[in-house]
Amino acid sequence: MSDKRRYDDPCGIARGLNVIGERWALLVVRELVFGPKRFTDLHRGLPTASQNVLSQRLRELEAADVVRRRRLGPPAATWVYELTEWGRDLEPVLFHLARWGSRSPLTCGNELSADALMFALRTGFDADAARDGTYEIRLGDDRFHAVVTDGRLRLERGTADEPDAVLVTDVTTLRSVVFGDRGLREAVDDGTLHVERDEEAAARFAASFRRPAPLKPAQTR
Numbered sequence: 001m002s003d004k005r006r007y008d009d010p011c012g013i014a015r016g017l018n019v020i021g022e023r024w025a026l027l028v029v030r031e032l033v034f035g036p037k038r039f040t041d042l043h044r045g046l047p048t049a050s051q052n053v054l055s056q057r058l059r060e061l062e063a064a065d066v067v068r069r070r071r072l073g074p075p076a077a078t079w080v081y082e083l084t085e086w087g088r089d090l091e092p093v094l095f096h097l098a099r100w101g102s103r104s105p106l107t108c109g110n111e112l113s114a115d116a117l118m119f120a121l122r123t124g125f126d127a128d129a130a131r132d133g134t135y136e137i138r139l140g141d142d143r144f145h146a147v148v149t150d151g152r153l154r155l156e157r158g159t160a161d162e163p164d165a166v167l168v169t170d171v172t173t174l175r176s177v178v179f180g181d182r183g184l185r186e187a188v189d190d191g192t193l194h195v196e197r198d199e200e201a202a203a204r205f206a207a208s209f210r211r212p213a214p215l216k217p218a219q220t221r
Contacts, residue, residue, distance in 0.1 A: 005021075005022070006018045007021075019061075019064045019066060020061075020064075020066065020090065022057060022060065023053075024046065024049050024053060024054065024057045025057050025060070025061060026090070026094065026097075027046055027049075028042065028046070028054070028057050028058065028061060028067070029061075029066065029067075029083065029087060029090050029094065030094055030115060030116060030119060031045040031046060031113065031115050031116075032067065032081060032082060032083045032087070033083070033088075033091055033094065033115065033119070034115055034118060034144065034155075034156060034157040035082070035156070035157040035158070036070075036072075036080035036081060036082035037080055037081055037082075038078055038079065038080050038081075039054075039055075039058075039079075039081070042054060042058075042081065044113075045113035045114070045115055045116070046113070048110070058081060061087070065084050065086055065087075066083065066084060066086060066087040066090070067081050067082070067083060067084065067087055068081070068082060068083075068084050069081050070082065094119065095119075095122060095123060098119050098120070098122075098123045099123040099212070102120070102123060102124075102212035103212050103213060103214055105214070111171055111172055111175075112171055112175060113171070114139045114140070114142040114144075114171055115142075117139070117171050117174065117175055118137075118144055118155055120175070120179070121146070121153070121155060121178065121209055122153060122155055123212075124178070124179065124209040124210055124211070124212065125153045125208060125209055126208055126209060126210045127151035127152070127153075128151070129207055129208050129209075129210070130148045130151060130153065130208040131148065131204045131208070132148050132149055132150070133147075133148050133164040133165070133201055133204065133205060134146070134147050134148075134160050134161075134162065134163045134164050135147075135148075135160065135163050135164060135165050135166070135167065135201070135202070135205050136159055136160040136163040136165075136166040136167070137166075137167050137174070138166065138167065138168045138169070139169065139170060139171055139174065140170065142157075143157065143158055143159050144156065144157055144158070145158055145159060145160035145163065146160075146205070147160075148205070148208065153208075163197065164197060164198050164201040165195055165196070165197045165198045165199070165201040165202035165205065166195065166196035166197055166202075167193060167194075167195060167202055167205070167206075168193070168194040168195075168196065169187065169192060169193040169194065170192070173187050173192040173193050174193070177193065177206050178206050178209045179209065179211050184199075184202060184203045184206045185199075185203070
């Protein structure tokens with residue numbers, strides 16, 4: 001990051017923004033929270049960022065020791081980006097920022113990335129409504145598994161061992177079922193969502209999340 005973009009302020013907030021305050025930087029971190037990604041996968045999750053800008057942000061985050069690049073062993077034998085230990089410390093920051101920002105008006109018509117939707121599930125998780133279970137979510141080529149235990153949600157990239165239910169769908173459909181007015185059975189009936197194993201378990205999982213409470217309009221005097 002160039003000096004002219006740095007804050008001349010010793011506060012920890014300002015020093016943190018010197019590292020991750022550039023446009024797209026925190027969203028790159030968001031895309032890596034659930035595990036390593038190739039550059040092409042990162043760009044798929046951030047399609048409105050140009051490849052040049054994305055490359056620049058990655059170089060800056062590497063230089064700041066937030067992200068590192070490494071080569072996977074065979075059979076993949078490809079280069080991926082992943083968060084460093086310091087980069088992973090941003091996860092709770094992103095969680096609270098996502099919860100805070102989700103109350104602001106929605107002004108964009110673009111769809112969420114798969115990883116952004118998983119973050120939305122975490123921030124919208126309702127411990128009081130949740131029931132214990134293990135679930136697998138398949139969104140195109142993306143695989144995630146969710147484990148609900150004692151009112152806590154653990155959500156990670158990858159397949160699940162012996163899940164109670166597997167939800168096979170797309171981001172738009174899952175978002176509408178979890179946060180919208182669409183029922184899981186309706187999505188199953190129209191073919192946009194397929195459930196393997198126990199459909200009742202899948203419905204319980206979909207009901208474990210709540211919409212963000214929108215901000216009330218400012219009171220006029």
